[in-house]
Amino acid sequence: MPQPKSLYIHIPYCRNICDYCSFPVFKGNIVPDTYIEALKSEWEMILKDHQFNPELETIYFGGGTPSLLNENQLEELITYFTKWKNNNSIEITLEANPTSLLKSKIHFWKSLKINRISLGIQSLSDNTLKTLTRTHSSKLSKNSIQLLKESEFPSFNLDVIFGVPGQSVKQFEEDLKYILDQNPTHISAYELTIEEGTPYAINNIKQGPEDDVIAMTEILDKLTPQYGILKYEISNYAKPGFESKHNINYWLNNSYFGLGSGAFSFINRTRSSNERNPQEYIQLIEQNKLANVFEETLSDENYARETLMTQLRTVKGINCSEFKTQTDYNPIDLIKGETELFIENNLMTISEGNIKLTATGLKVANSILKNFI
Ligand code: SF4
Known part of the structure; x- marks a missing residue:
């Protein structure tokens, strides 16, 4: 990454x-x-x-x-x-x-x-x-x-x-x-x-x-x-x-650094978060310790699914070929079988290498996205 x-x-x-x-x-x-x-x-x-x-x-x-x-x-x-x-x-x-x-x-x-x-x-x-x-x-x-x-x-x-x-x-x-x-x-x-x-x-x-x-x-x-x-x-x-x-x-679910008490980082598909209390955070850092209190590394499939969910929050949606390069997964395979109803009800479109929620779909995005976890 x-x-x-x-x-x-x-x-x-x-x-x-x-x-x-x-x-x-x-x-x-x-x-x-x-x-x-x-x-x-x-x-x-x-x-x-x-x-x-x-x-x-x-x-x-x-x-x-x-x-x-x-x-x-x-x-x-x-x-x-x-x-x-x-x-x-x-x-x-x-x-x-x-x-x-x-x-x-x-x-x-x-x-x-x-x-x-x-x-x-x-x-x-x-x-x-x-x-x-x-x-x-x-x-x-x-x-x-x-x-x-x-x-x-x-x-x-x-x-x-x-x-x-x-x-x-x-x-x-x-x-x-x-x-x-x-x-x-x-x-x-x-x-x-x-x-x-x-x-x-x-x-x-x-x-x-x-x-x-x-x-x-x-x-x-x-x-x-x-x-x-x-x-x-x-x-x-x-x-x-x-x-x-x-x-x-x-x-896009790209990586980022996060610094400070309570901050999240996402590096090499590992998400971590820091101690929330600022005084305790300062003490840990002063002792030359990283202040992480939580860490999880995503499997390849979980990373791909999470990327699918975050990108579908955007109006542009998913560019399928860029998604494949980023995650090694074809997004269509990840949502196969679960989309027909959404497409029929004008909540989602799949066309020319792009998957996105329609304007109506974005209004109920949370209930749609939970089907793809
Ligand atoms: S306490 Fe209020 S002002 Fe401070 S971050 Fe939370 S919502 Fe914002």
Whole structure:
């Protein structure tokens, strides 16, 4: 398997932990310098272990809240990790929260050649934000979008959530129209899912009514193309040329590096994840130990099946000959006998070396894909 070309760096701190959040996050509003050192040491250990000298095409700072990194820390990380960048170009994404977005910060990020911001606005309704236990207001979200626009950031994504209890279809449509009017290059729209172990699950909070969720998906699919923003994955929409290269790499099921507490890596078909607690992660790295707490190596068939599932999440679907080169399997053989009903019901098409879900199929992708496991 080729060396990974994508690097994910996890910044695990948030000022407030939202009740629906299942990410590996801890309460805090500063990132300790020891964490920055640990990220660099972990990287050196991984490169040494695998004898790698990668040429990175994407670096993604996710969280948590990467916008909590101070200027010195971010400059240090970017200067250090871009030593391994591909010569031609690199996509550098930073996730930001409206509560830690300032005009001066945005200009500094631009000067560091960060070329993509992903802003977690989630909703423009104060009631919905309250239900989500987010601490920012609709007004702050709107101000943050304005700051990004004024700074002429080359590419910015706005994250929204739908299917929140109490969120009306009308409100969601108004939010979406406002967002689209702001001319973002990318929108990620996630249906709220209730994850085990979160306060939402413990308090038995349920997603909004199914009919509303379907109506909101239809509104997304109807309005986004009117603004030249096209769906390219179940939850992702972009202007042509502004699709997230980092996330496309995940959906192709290619390998990637992941650094930091709770981060996942996928190298040589082995998936591993790190200790979730940042303090314990730092301690392990300081003792020159890799912080892996979980590891699984996929069999050839499992890798092929997983690749089938991730690629079918995209609008383009599967290119059968590229799939065969990547996995050694013919995708048709993997789904044989299970597709007729989907094709008859206009949920899937197989033609000219390509397998994909139709627009209707993508709306019910999860129930289709579980048949191919
Ligand atoms: S801001 Fe995002 S990462 Fe942080 S707790 Fe909330 S949902 Fe989780």
